[in-house]
Structures are given as C-alpha cells and as structure tokens.
Amino acid sequence: MMTYCFESRHQSALCGQSPEEVVLTNQYIPLSIAENMEMEGDGTRSPNTLEDTLRTVLLRNRDQARVVMMLGPAGVGKTTTMQKMLLDWAGREELEEFDFIFPFAFRDLTLLEQEMSLEDFILVQHGHFTSESLAVILQSPQSLLFMFDGLEQYQYRLESTSHSALCTKPNQSAPVSVLITSLVQGELLKGASILITARSTASLSFLSDIECNHVQILGFSxxxxxxxxxxxxxxxxxxxxxxxxxxxxxxxxxxxxxxxxxxxxxxxxxxxxxxxxxxPETLTQVYVQTSASIFRAHNLEEGRARDLVLGLGKMATYSLGNSQLLSQKDLADSGLQQFLMSPLLSAFLFLYGDPASDNCMFSFISPIVQEFLIALLYYLDITWSGGESVEVLLGKLEGSVKFLDVFLSGLSDAAQRKPLEGIVGEFSKDRTEGLREWLKNTTVQSLQFLSYKRPLSYYRLLHQSQNPALVKEISDSQAAGLGRYYSELSAWDSAALNYVVMCCGGRDELHLHSSLNITGEMTLHLIPAFRLSRKLALLQCTLSTASYVHLASVIHKGRTVELDLSYNRAMGDSGAKALFEGLRDCSLQILRLPVCGLRAACCEDLASVLALPSTQLHVLDLRSNELQDEGLIQLCRGLRSPHCKLQELRMTSLARAFDCNLTDACCEGLAVALLSEGCSLTELDLSLNDLGDSGVLQLCEPLKFQGCSLEKLRLVNCQLSEATFRELGAVLRSGNSRLTALDVGLNKVGNTGAKYLWQALADNHCQLEHLDMEMINLTDGSLEDISAALKANTSLKTLVLKNNILTDASVPSLVQLINDSRTIQKINLQYNDFTEDVFEIFETCGRVKY
Incomplete structure (x- = not known):
C-alpha cells in the first residue's frame, strides 16, 4: 500500500508555489547540484544530476546503512525534490528497489516529546499501517528508505551517542532524537537507507563518526x-x-x-x-514592490499594515537568535495575535497546523524575507532595541544575516522605499540619514586599508543605495583610493564596482588583480566602467574566452589607451584571437601580454592588426610567451608596414621557465624589418633568448644606417661573445646609429670584450646615455679603459657595472671619475668584491650606488 499526503502550503508572491502543486501538476524542473569530482570504484565519475546522484548513492552497497545529506538554502527545492521522489516511487518510475519509503518532517517531530519505540514512531506519522504489517515490513531493512525533511527545524539536538545508549530493536523505547540517531548510525534497522535534508552542515555533528554522502543542491542552472x-x-x-x-x-x-x-x-x-x-533595479526594490503588491491585494489600512510589519520584524529578530520554529506564544509576544486568522499572515509565514490550536507552529518563509522585515523594523520603530545604531545592529547580528545591510542600504533611498512607505507609513528620517553617514564613513575608512575585499563589500551597499551623489562625495575625498587594486571579484562585486566607477564618471586607471574565474557575465557587468578607464589592468586573472570577446568590444572605438593582461596564462591563442579583433579600430596605444600562454599561431593575426592604418598601438609587451622564431618572423610582416606605429617591442623571457625561445633564425627577418622604410621601432628587448653571435651580428647591420629608428636595445644574456661586442662598438662609432641605451649584461665577455664598448664611448660619434654591463666578468684590469672612456664621453648618464669582479683597489679612481664627470648622474656598482673599508669613499659621491 503506497499512500502519502503531499505537503500543501499557501501560495504567495514571496514563498512560491507549494511543493504539492509543483509535483502533482507536472511542473517540476530537475535541479542542478555541485559537481561531484570523486571517482567511483570502477574509475568512472559520479553523476552530477540530482536525481541520478541520489539514486546511485542510495542503491550502492545495500548491505550497509546509506546516509545521504541533501543540502541547500531555503527555497532551493529540497522539499519539492523529496516529494517528487515519492511520487515517482509510488508510480514505480524511480527507486523501485525500495519496497517502502517513510517520509517525516522534522518540525512535526518536535511535538513528539515522549519516549516511544520505532514502531510506534512510524505509526504516529503513518497511521495507515497496522502494528502487525509494520512488524513484517521492518524485518527487511535493506528495502526501506527513511526521509527526514528540514533538519534545521528540529528543536532537539541530534548528537553522536555512545553505542550503549542507542536503540538496536524496533520495539525498544527511547526519545525520538535517539531513535533518529540510532537509525542514522546503523544500530537500528541496519541496512536501511536514510535521506536527510538541511540548509547547511551546521547541525551535522552527529554524523561525524559515520560515512555520509553530501549532495549540495545549486538550484536552477x-x-x-x-x-x-x-x-x-x-x-x-x-x-x-x-x-x-x-x-x-x-x-x-x-x-x-x-x-x-x-x-x-x-x-x-x-x-x-x-x-x-x-x-526593479535592485534587490531591495524586488522585495519592496512584491510586499507592496501583497498589501494592496489585501487592502489593509496604514495603521494595521504598520502594526503587522512591526510585529513580523520583532518576531524575525527573535527567531534569528532562538528557533526557526515559532509558537503561538512567540506570535502573541510580537503583537501578531490580531492577525492570526488573516490570510495576510501566510504571505510572510508558513503555518503548520490549525491556527486555532495551541500546537500550531510558524516559520518565516525564507531567511531573506526575515532580514527584509528586520530592515523595515529598523526604519519604522526608532525605539526598537534601544534605538541602537546601524553599526551596533549589524555587529550584534553578524554571522546570522546575509542581506540585512543590503536592505538597510536600499531602504535608505526614498525612491526605492516609496511604494511601501505609502502603505506602512513614513520611515525615520534620522535613521535614513544616519545610514547614509555610516555608509560614507565606513567606505572612506575601508579605502584607507590595503585589503582588497573591504571596499568591495561597501561598494555593494553603495550600489544598493542608488545614491550617485554619495558615491561622488566619497570619490572626491578618496580620489586615489577608488583607483586602487581590486582582487577576488564576484559577479556581485563586478556590478557594484561598475556602478561606483560610473557614478564617478570613470577613472584614469582601473586595476583588477588576481581575480580568479572572471566569467563573461562578470566582464559584461564591467564593460561600462572599462570603457571609461584610460588604463585598464587585469593582472593574474583567469578570464573566460567570453571575457576576451567583451574586452575586445571595450577597446574597439573606446577611450582605453593602455591594457595590461600580464600573467593571464590561460589566455592562449583563442583568447588572443578574440581580443585582437578589438584592436582593428581603437585608441589603444599600450598592450601588455607577458606570460599569457601565447604561441606563434596568434602572431599572424597580430601582424595583420599592426599593418592596419586604424591601429594606434605603440607598445607591445610579449615577454615570456613561447612565440619562437616563427612568431617573431610573422610579426615582422606587420613591422614592415608603412602603417605600423609600433615603437616598443619586448620579447624577452622573465625566467627560463617561460621562454620566448628565439634563436638566430629569426634575426634575418627582424633585420629586414628594422631597415624597412615604414618601421618606427625605437625600443627592442630580446633578452634571455639564445640569439648568439650569428643572430645579433645580423641585427647590427641595420643599426649602422641612419634610416634605422632603434634607440634602445636590450640583449641581456643572449650568449654573446667578443665578436658581437666588437661589432656593437663599431655600430656606436659609425656616426649613423641612433642608439642611446644598450643593455648587454650577463654575456661573459670579460675585460677584452668590454674594451670595444669603452672605446666606442670615447668616440664623439657615440650617443649612448645608458649602458648596462652587469655580470660580464669585469675586473680591476679594465680600469684604464673605463677611465679613458668616461673622461672622453659627453653623453653617458647612467652606467651599470654591478655583479662584476671589481675590488677595493679600483674604488678611488672610479669615484674620482664620477665626481669629475659632468654628465654621469648614476653609476651602479652593487655586488662587486668590495669590502666595508671603501664605503666611506663611496659616501663622498652621491651618484654611486654600492
């Protein structure tokens, strides 16, 4: 015999359809659950649909107790899902392996205070069984499924109990809480299956000693x-x-x-x-307009409507700190007895039982409605809770509420509360103004801390308050703060940050840092703010492909001139391809893409962009992407175009783990590009690539011609020898070279290789202003060449000689040279073989870093 009375609830605008109506009218839509990544014994993945997961877990290893916790917030569909399972079982569509299913609601079990046996416990709830038939049924526990719904509504604590205190026989009497614990721990009806629903894991300590499967319901995808x-x-x-x-x-x-x-x-x-x-534009407006609609439908006069809201708010506050299940006494203590028989009460509360009975119980239809009512109470009754400030109220309820500050912020806006204010009366002016002052002060304070998260939480409240003037006031006092770095954004943070930036009329710089999993939805929220930012930095973020499509739309014909996507390793060629579409007609001048997982395949698209007349790109940073020779050769096609405006190209490697992997094979094409009439490149960084002498010697050829625009060249750690240094010296002396900065450190050429550059410095054709020869094995033996060069040179401003093998013996002469020089502004001698004995000599020259 399969019978069950489906739970019937009053349907209202705030609580949704009753589970009975959803299930029996075939409106049930399957729910999504958190993906279960655990592997099954046969190596396959666990299912990730709710129905399949429940069925698989409940029917696994049927010789042992199977306990399943179905978790999810209020309103996510736990009760409805349980009742759908019952209907499908009754129709033999699902769970047909179970001969009997026994459903229970924890709120009903609260009324069972006396001790009883499991047999009596079942008969109290399911009176259609006889004692004789039930005794036979309980002899086959493997064919039984017990369902317990709403653990958070059980007023008695379920605790892990010693085996001696548990029940082992169906006819053994014990408190109901012990019966449930005995079932769950497998001491009673060993082999029976148990399904429990709860809002969170907070009440699950009694399950700590047993194997339990958790199924987290996410709701609708x-x-x-x-x-x-x-x-x-x-x-x-x-x-x-x-x-x-x-x-x-x-x-x-x-x-x-x-x-x-x-x-x-x-x-x-x-x-x-x-x-x-x-x-509605905000969450507050959703609940204000819905509540106003409910009140209008019941045509309640203002005084009684206000009394109802005040009473509900007081009971909501009491419920937070005490019990989710409320009694007739709780109702009376809150001044709601006059509304007991009113259908309006059931718009905000679930009623369990006959309202005229002392056993009737109540609960709020959801925590979010509960918090909304507390926010209304705060503004409608200034004497409530001793007239405490919003800061005190939020501090007292911290950890118990999630949306209270959101509603308080939203209700401070006259336009948002207007539909409800006309029904329940005016809100306290002192409290609405106090909320705005508190929000202003706390936001300003948060911007003075280095924490990324604190300002974002207040931006959410500013967004909810819909008060552009307040945002502007904060912005004017904290202009630098609003341009700070933001990290770990949620979708809500994205919408709030966009609102704040838009209220301020945009920012010169907007930085997001280390925000993982930035989805297309989040980027979509931020598009207006991005479009108003001249510099946009999204460093170490994990952006989806859709996000790059949205970024392309941002820079296309936008005002952004600098975009920094450094260390977005998951970008790859697919993300780059989407992004580059936006470069075809935009104002972007600087694009930074180091360590973005790019390969040679993306360089063809990039080269075609560089060759477009509409492209304004001046700086391109491609460091530490494995572009290889093929990638640079493709880029050279763009560099040769007369339309290419690129001035700075960086293709160095930040570390050997992230190499560009360039060799001498790419240098011929690059040399041709440097000589082309359209090439405007002034700065080139190819450091930490194995170009060798054969590669760099090819690059030296165009440097000797006046048509070559290159001014800054970095060739750090490129496996160069004396031959290349000799040729670089010849370039500097040629009189045609425009080079003003040369970095050739970490090429171990010693004094003999460096000699060619010292000789070039002494030549009046040399225009170098910066020379870096870090760690090239210079010794004191080079002092004579250095001295001759610095005495003759009239252009050099900075000289880097750190990490060499110079000793104390060279210090007096070097310091004297710098003191006598009219051009050198700084010389770096750090990490040579100096002792403390010469530090006093260094102190006599403020231009020496040692």
Whole structure:
C-alpha cells in the first residue's frame, strides 16, 4: 500500500508555489547540484544530476546503512525534490528497489516529546499501517528508505551517542532524537537507507563518526531557469524579456538559481510588464514592490499594515537568535495575535497546523524575507532595541544575516522605499540619514586599508543605495583610493564596482588583480566602467574566452589607451584571437601580454592588426610567451608596414621557465624589418633568448644606417661573445646609429670584450646615455679603459657595472671619475668584491650606488 499526503502550503508572491502543486501538476524542473569530482570504484565519475546522484548513492552497497545529506538554502527545492521522489516511487518510475519509503518532517517531530519505540514512531506519522504489517515490513531493512525533511527545524539536538545508549530493536523505547540517531548510525534497522535534508552542515555533528554522502543542491542552472520562465509566462516574448532582465539585473546576487526567487521575479515582472511600471533595479526594490503588491491585494489600512510589519520584524529578530520554529506564544509576544486568522499572515509565514490550536507552529518563509522585515523594523520603530545604531545592529547580528545591510542600504533611498512607505507609513528620517553617514564613513575608512575585499563589500551597499551623489562625495575625498587594486571579484562585486566607477564618471586607471574565474557575465557587468578607464589592468586573472570577446568590444572605438593582461596564462591563442579583433579600430596605444600562454599561431593575426592604418598601438609587451622564431618572423610582416606605429617591442623571457625561445633564425627577418622604410621601432628587448653571435651580428647591420629608428636595445644574456661586442662598438662609432641605451649584461665577455664598448664611448660619434654591463666578468684590469672612456664621453648618464669582479683597489679612481664627470648622474656598482673599508669613499659621491 503506497499512500502519502503531499505537503500543501499557501501560495504567495514571496514563498512560491507549494511543493504539492509543483509535483502533482507536472511542473517540476530537475535541479542542478555541485559537481561531484570523486571517482567511483570502477574509475568512472559520479553523476552530477540530482536525481541520478541520489539514486546511485542510495542503491550502492545495500548491505550497509546509506546516509545521504541533501543540502541547500531555503527555497532551493529540497522539499519539492523529496516529494517528487515519492511520487515517482509510488508510480514505480524511480527507486523501485525500495519496497517502502517513510517520509517525516522534522518540525512535526518536535511535538513528539515522549519516549516511544520505532514502531510506534512510524505509526504516529503513518497511521495507515497496522502494528502487525509494520512488524513484517521492518524485518527487511535493506528495502526501506527513511526521509527526514528540514533538519534545521528540529528543536532537539541530534548528537553522536555512545553505542550503549542507542536503540538496536524496533520495539525498544527511547526519545525520538535517539531513535533518529540510532537509525542514522546503523544500530537500528541496519541496512536501511536514510535521506536527510538541511540548509547547511551546521547541525551535522552527529554524523561525524559515520560515512555520509553530501549532495549540495545549486538550484536552477541558466537553461533550467529559462525553462522555468517559459513555463510561468504564457507569452514567449514576455518570458524571454523577463528571463534576460532577471539574468542581467539580479543574476549577480547569487539568488537566481533559487526556484522561489525565480517565482518572485516572475510574479513581479508579470505585474510590471502588464502595468508598464518601472522594473526593479535592485534587490531591495524586488522585495519592496512584491510586499507592496501583497498589501494592496489585501487592502489593509496604514495603521494595521504598520502594526503587522512591526510585529513580523520583532518576531524575525527573535527567531534569528532562538528557533526557526515559532509558537503561538512567540506570535502573541510580537503583537501578531490580531492577525492570526488573516490570510495576510501566510504571505510572510508558513503555518503548520490549525491556527486555532495551541500546537500550531510558524516559520518565516525564507531567511531573506526575515532580514527584509528586520530592515523595515529598523526604519519604522526608532525605539526598537534601544534605538541602537546601524553599526551596533549589524555587529550584534553578524554571522546570522546575509542581506540585512543590503536592505538597510536600499531602504535608505526614498525612491526605492516609496511604494511601501505609502502603505506602512513614513520611515525615520534620522535613521535614513544616519545610514547614509555610516555608509560614507565606513567606505572612506575601508579605502584607507590595503585589503582588497573591504571596499568591495561597501561598494555593494553603495550600489544598493542608488545614491550617485554619495558615491561622488566619497570619490572626491578618496580620489586615489577608488583607483586602487581590486582582487577576488564576484559577479556581485563586478556590478557594484561598475556602478561606483560610473557614478564617478570613470577613472584614469582601473586595476583588477588576481581575480580568479572572471566569467563573461562578470566582464559584461564591467564593460561600462572599462570603457571609461584610460588604463585598464587585469593582472593574474583567469578570464573566460567570453571575457576576451567583451574586452575586445571595450577597446574597439573606446577611450582605453593602455591594457595590461600580464600573467593571464590561460589566455592562449583563442583568447588572443578574440581580443585582437578589438584592436582593428581603437585608441589603444599600450598592450601588455607577458606570460599569457601565447604561441606563434596568434602572431599572424597580430601582424595583420599592426599593418592596419586604424591601429594606434605603440607598445607591445610579449615577454615570456613561447612565440619562437616563427612568431617573431610573422610579426615582422606587420613591422614592415608603412602603417605600423609600433615603437616598443619586448620579447624577452622573465625566467627560463617561460621562454620566448628565439634563436638566430629569426634575426634575418627582424633585420629586414628594422631597415624597412615604414618601421618606427625605437625600443627592442630580446633578452634571455639564445640569439648568439650569428643572430645579433645580423641585427647590427641595420643599426649602422641612419634610416634605422632603434634607440634602445636590450640583449641581456643572449650568449654573446667578443665578436658581437666588437661589432656593437663599431655600430656606436659609425656616426649613423641612433642608439642611446644598450643593455648587454650577463654575456661573459670579460675585460677584452668590454674594451670595444669603452672605446666606442670615447668616440664623439657615440650617443649612448645608458649602458648596462652587469655580470660580464669585469675586473680591476679594465680600469684604464673605463677611465679613458668616461673622461672622453659627453653623453653617458647612467652606467651599470654591478655583479662584476671589481675590488677595493679600483674604488678611488672610479669615484674620482664620477665626481669629475659632468654628465654621469648614476653609476651602479652593487655586488662587486668590495669590502666595508671603501664605503666611506663611496659616501663622498652621491651618484654611486654600492
């Protein structure tokens, strides 16, 4: 015999459809769960749909107790899913391996205070069984499934108990909490399956000693949400509009996966689309407009509406610190007895039992409604809770609330609270002004700390308050702070940050740093702010391919002149290809892409971009991407174009683990590009590539011609020998070279190789202003050449000789040379073989770094 009374709830705008209606009218939409990455014994992955997961876990290893915890927030569909499972079982569509399923609601078990046996416990809840038939049923525990719904509503604590205190026989009497624990721990009806639903893991300490499977329900995925909206709206056009609007305006709150929230949005958008009223822009407006609609439907006069809200707010506060299940006494203590028989009460509370009975219990339909009512109470009753400030209130309730500060911020805005204020009366002016002052002061204080997260949490509240003047006031006092670095953004943070930046009219610089998993949705929220930023930096972020598409739209015909995507290793050629589309017509002048996982394949697209007349790119940083010779050869096609405006190209390696892997094979094509009439390159960095003498000698040829525009050349650690230094010296003496900066450190040529550059410095054709010869094995034997060079040279401003083998003996002469020089502004002699004995000599010259 298979019978079960499905749970029937009053349907309201704030609580959604009842599980009974959803299940029995075939409106149930399967829910998504957190992906289970554990491997099964046969090496396959566990299923990641709710129904498949529950079925697999419950039917696995049927000789042992199988305990499954189905977790998820209020309104996510736990009860409805459980009832759908029961319906499918009764129709032999699912779980047919179980002969009997026994469902229980924890709130009903709270009333069972006396000790009883498991047999009596089942008969109290399922009276259609006889004692005789039940005794036979319980003899086959492997065929039984016990379902317990709503653990958070059980007022008695379930604790891990010693085996001696547990029940082992169905006819043994014990407190109900012990019966449940005995079932779960497998001492009673060993082999039976147990399914428990709960909002969180906070009450699961009694499961610590047993093997338990956790299934986390996420709710509706985007396709499931779309199916839900299509189901609720009869007009497909309205369904699409409502779905897209909800995704765009409410998606970042993390609530759209919740079926009850989807129901609220459908209810509200149906109404506003029909009346032509303004659509809600914030979460506060959603709950204000929905509550106002409920009150209007019941035509309650202002005084009674205010009394109801005040009473609900007081009971909501009490419930946070005490119990989710509330009694008739709690109702009376909050001044709500007068509304006991009113259908309006069930718009905010679930009623369990006959309202006229002392055993009737109540609970708020969701924590978020509870917090909304507390926020209303704060503004409507200034005497409540001793008239404490918002800071004290939030501190007292910290850890118990999630959206209270959001609602407090939103309700401080007159436009947002207006629909409800006309029904329940005016809000306290002192408290709305106090909230704005608190929000201003706390935001300013947060911007003075180095923490990335603190300002973002207040930006959320600023976004909710919809007060551009307040944001501008904060911005004017903390101009530098708003241009700070932000990291670890959520979708909500993205929307809030965009709002703040837009209120300020944009920023010169906007930095995001180490934000993992920046989705296309998050980037979409930030597009307006990005478009108003002249410098945009997203360092060490993990951007999706869709994010690069959105970034391309940002820089296309936008005002951004610098884009820094350093260390986005997952970009790869696919992300780069999407990004480069935006470069074809834009104002971008500086593009930094070091360590972005780029390969040679992307260079063809980049070369074609460089050759376009519309491209304004002046600086291109491609350090530590494995572009290899093929990639640079492709780029040279762009460099040769008369339309190419590139002035700086960096293709060095930041570390050997991230090489560009360039060799001498690319140097011929680069030399040709440097000689081409259209090439405007003035700075080239090829450090830490194995170019060798054969490669760099090819590059020296164009440097001897006046047509070559190159002014700065870095060839650090390129495996160069004396032959190359000899040729570089000849270039500097040629009279045609424009080189003003040369870095050739970490090429171990010693005094003999360096001699060619010292000789060049002494030549009046040499225009070098900066020379770096770090770690090339210079000794005191080079002092005579250095002296001759510095005495004759009239252009050199900085000289780097650190990490060589110079000793104390050379110090007096070097210091004297610098003191006598009219041009040298700085010489770096760090990490040579100096002792402390010469530090006093160094101190006599402020231009020496030692």
């Amino acid at each position: 985007p396709p499931q949400r779309k199916a839900y909206f299509d189901q609720v709206f009869t007009d497909p056009k309205n369904a699409e509009q409502a779905f897209q609007y909800t995704e765009q305006k409410m998606g970042f709150y993390g609530l759209c996966g919740n079926p009850v929230f989807c129901w609220i949005m459908c209810f509200l958008l149906k109404e506003t689309l029909e009346t032509g009223d303004d659509l």
